[in-house]
Amino acid sequence: MLPKQFRLKRCSLFSKTMASGKTLCNTPYFLVLALPRIFTSSVPTRFGFIVSKKVSNKAVKRNKVKRRLREMVRNNIIPREWPQLNSYITIIFIARRGILEASYNQIQTALMKCLETT
Numbered sequence: 001m002l003p004k005q006f007r008l009k010r011c012s013l014f015s016k017t018m019a020s021g022k023t024l025c026n027t028p029y030f031l032v033l034a035l036p037r038i039f040t041s042s043v044p045t046r047f048g049f050i051v052s053k054k055v056s057n058k059a060v061k062r063n064k065v066k067r068r069l070r071e072m073v074r075n076n077i078i079p080r081e082w083p084q085l086n087s088y089i090t091i092i093f094i095a096r097r098g099i100l101e102a103s104y105n106q107i108q109t110a111l112m113k114c115l116e117t118t
Contacts, residue, residue: 002047002070002073003074003078006046006047006073008046008092009048013035013046014092017033017035018092021033021092022034022035022036027114029096029098030094030110031096032091032092033092034090035091036088036089037087037089045089045090046091047091048091048093049070049095050092050093050094050095051065051066051095054097055099055100061100065099066095068104069093069095072107073093076108076112084115084118085118
């Protein structure tokens with residue numbers, strides 16, 4: 001489970017990131033939007049996940065996608081210090097339709113490529 005300090009929960013922060021966020025990467029499985037830090041602060045980067053009904057009408061499948069993405073963030077992003085990610089206050093992953101057919105390893109590879117290019 002993603003630690004509480006790294007979770008993005010407020011609707012207003014989701015809306016703000018969606019409106020004025022910068023696209024970090026675009027893969028067939030997900031889109032990553034980020035809101036840059038204006039001031040330096042000790043608040044850690046927070047992560048949000050959006051899986052719409054366009055991906056699947058079934059809540060079970062949407063929740064599975066969110067759990068997979070959270071686990072990838074917890075295992076690959078949080079333990080390692082990614083200096084390029086520390087310049088963002090919020091990062092949102094928006095799932096795409098292709099994510100349901102992809103395996104865990106395919107999605108993880110796309111995430112790592114995404115992080116290396118930012």
